[in-house]
Amino acid sequence: MRKTLLILLCALFIFILIHKFYYEVEIKKLTEEIYTKKSKEVKQLFRNEVKKKFGRTFGLTYLLSKDKQIIDALLKNDNSSLDYRDLIDEIEEYGEYKNLWVQIIDKNGYSFYRSWTNKVGDHAASARIDIADMIKSPKPIKGISTGRFDMTFKTMIPLFHKGKFLGIIEMISKFNSIAKILKEQNIEPLMVLHENYTKRFIKPFTGLFIENNYVANLNASKSFMEKAEKIGIKKLMYLEKPLVLKEYIVITDQIKNMHGGEMGFFIFFLDKEKLDKSILYNFKVEYFIKVSILLIILILLFLYILNRNYTKQLNKDVEKKTSKIKKQKEKLKSLLKIYDKNVIFSKTDSKGIITHASKAFCEISGYTLEELIGKPHNIVRHPDMPKIVFKQMWETIKSGKIWRGEVKNLRKDGSFYWVEAEVEPIYKNKEIVGFSAVRQDITDAKEIEEIQKEIIFTMGSIGERRSEETGNHVKRVAEYSKLLALKYGLNEQESEMLKQASPMHDIGKVAIPDSILNKPDILTEEERKIMQTHAQLGYEMLKNSNRPLLKTAATIAYEHHERWDGTGYPRGLKGSDINIYGRITAIADVFDALGSSRCYKEAWEDERIFKFLKEESSKYFDPKLIKIFFENLDEFLEIRDSFSD
Structure with missing residues (x-):
């Protein structure tokens, strides 16, 4: 992977080098070529147009030079017959030339005729070297020359009569026509004219200037004049190569005067x-095609x-x-063997018929796998387990929930064992198709617990038997107490604790004399007070133990x-100040006692018991529990x- 990454980085580095030292350099070179080529084209276009203009102007000047009126006027030294203004107007109207001027100069260099003014007679030769x-x-x-008014195109042809020099005819034109073609x-x-010439101007024709430099084309753009002034007109006049701006390139061409000096500068914005x-x-x-091909090759190579x-x-x-899979298998x-050997596991169909059982299940139950398959779980059901437990379990798992609880099972040989079981549904396509159960052997712990219960039950029964009551009374009170605790909302552990402890409710009776405990008649006030001490006596017997059950x-x-209502004994507690264990046991004890025969009374009928319980709600008993x-x-x-006497 590192090698591949190194190749990729090298390829990327090569691409960067190619782009930097080939692509960017070539782009710059080609861009300069485009600008240089365009510069040559623009200059050539300008020169061609100048050449064309010279040719046409020379033709017009030549035709005028053949007019005999000019020769006659010069011979007579009288220009009154000369007037070319109408002719010039027609040429400007129907031709491409505008702002044409015609001037005739005599053989001595004096102005003889001007189409644009009547002012003549000045010595033009002294102001112009070309004349x-x-x-x-x-x-x-x-x-191209510069006079006192403008920088112009000039065509001059000498005039002769019979071989004798008489003067000069000159036609002057402006730059606007060429500027129009360029636009x-x-x-x-x-x-632009060199600033040295502007000092000679009497009245500049266009009236346009950039700094001290005269602008000869009347149709010059004001915005580009502002750009030129911002950049610096001197900088633009002397460009040796195209100047690249943000949006334009600038090209400059020069024209010298007759003596090679700087005169005109032609600045072009493109x-x-x-x-x-x-x-x-x-x-x-082409570059991106080559790069793409190279990139594809490199990608393929990389892939x-x-x-x-x-x-x-x-x-x-x-x-x-x-x-790893082989090892895991x-x-x-090995784990399945261990699981099968040590975990008490079974599966049933939706009706509770056993479809599978682990080796550990077979060992603890004493049945073989063949004896278990196809049989209901009742095969290991112990008769001591109340039917209600299995009823609750079945309702729980059929509703899709997990049932957890302790179960006493019967072995094949008639002995028993205890398990802590967890039973849950098996689903297929969202339907319950069976159940699985995992159990933990808790026989040893349960035997200890059963011994403890038996001791507690026996102790509880001592008090009951001293008052000649049956042992089943404490069993029923225990079962009533647990059921009522569960319905009230106490958890399974707390409810079971209440069940195991409730047989001790009358343990204090062991200290009550038989003459009072088993008296068939109504007790006297003094005897009643002695009887009521059994609650305090029972508490005193048990209070010093640290065991939760006791x-x-x-x-x-x-x-x-x-x-x-607070009228009870021994402390006269009221309402919820009475511990929930005491409130529950009170109902369980009274319900069973009223329905049982005693030495001092006969058993009540159910209707009388139910009426009493309802009447004593909120008096003797917690109304919610009732x-x-x-x-x-x-x-x-x-x-x-189930636990009848």
């Missing part, structure tokens, strides 16, 4: 978005290496897991004769029938 040079050497001249090509031009960048686009496409490494690792993992078999028994002995008693009366009567 002076032509007088010295008469021949056609064309070029149509998405080029914004600024025709929108970068409108440049032909196909070469750049083609390179990017191949990754797959190979993964396959190797997978094979190793499979081998390890296979080995062996361990599971502590519970002490509480029951002490408070089972207290009354809800309500619970009557809501579950059938179960109490079932217990009475």
